[in-house]
Amino acid sequence: MATAVCATCGKEFHREKFRPSKTGLRGCSASCRAKIGSRIAQTLNLKGFEEQFWKRVPDRNPSGSPDDCWEWTGSKAGSGYGRFYAGGSSHYAHRASYAIHHGPVPEGFWVLHSCDNPPCVNPSHLRLGTPAENSADMVERKRQRIGDNAPWSVLNEKKVSCIKELLSEGRMKKDIARAFGVHVGTIQSIALGDNWKQVR
Numbered sequence: 001m002a003t004a005v006c007a008t009c010g011k012e013f014h015r016e017k018f019r020p021s022k023t024g025l026r027g028c029s030a031s032c033r034a035k036i037g038s039r040i041a042q043t044l045n046l047k048g049f050e051e052q053f054w055k056r057v058p059d060r061n062p063s064g065s066p067d068d069c070w071e072w073t074g075s076k077a078g079s080g081y082g083r084f085y086a087g088g089s090s091h092y093a094h095r096a097s098y099a100i101h102h103g104p105v106p107e108g109f110w111v112l113h114s115c116d117n118p119p120c121v122n123p124s125h126l127r128l129g130t131p132a133e134n135s136a137d138m139v140e141r142k143r144q145r146i147g148d149n150a151p152w153s154v155l156n157e158k159k160v161s162c163i164k165e166l167l168s169e170g171r172m173k174k175d176i177a178r179a180f181g182v183h184v185g186t187i188q189s190i191a192l193g194d195n196w197k198q199v200r
Helices: 030-043 048-056 093-102 131-140 157-168 173-180 184-192
Strands: 002-005 012-015 081-086 090-093 110-113 126-129
Touching: 048 081, 048 093, 081 093, 090 093, 093 110, 093 126, 110 131, 110 184, 157 173, 157 184, 173 184
Parallel strands: none
Antiparallel strands: 002 012, 081 090, 110 126
16 A cells, blocks of 8 residues: 655555546545645636636626626536636636636635526626525525425425324324335424424
8 A cells, every 4th residue: 555645734644546636636534635625726827717717708798787697608517607627626617706806715715696696707796605604695595495496305395284284183104104105204304393394
């Protein structure tokens, strides 16, 4: 087994064979590897990327208003956020736009959209925030995937309403779970009001 020195904490660690890193930097743990990625993103020469960046933002004023969204036309993540590759790793376009216009994104901060449009890279629509602020924005603007908005959900509001009615009649949770094809823990969460609170 080979050894390497962690680029974050300096600790020597054993590693199995793996393909060489494009950056040449190694981390001893997931936490250290994440910090390396964050450092690479911060030191990435975004000025050198600007020419390519603007090619992917062809229309900065579709209606003539400075408040228009600047749509990223390059590749996108499944969530709709613009993505690009530079320095051997993947980066979000809105974070790059923020860094180009306002300077580096401090560690621990996210770049939030005021326009709720993931492919937008207009710097006037971007601001720094914490993960908690991002979650609060999502709840406030009703963008969270709950209830019928969650495509992976087996249940819907009509079924949950029926489940709540059966619970109020004193039916056994395991029988309700079997009838609806869900785990008894799901019925328990509904009964306790942990899930599907919005359904009466």
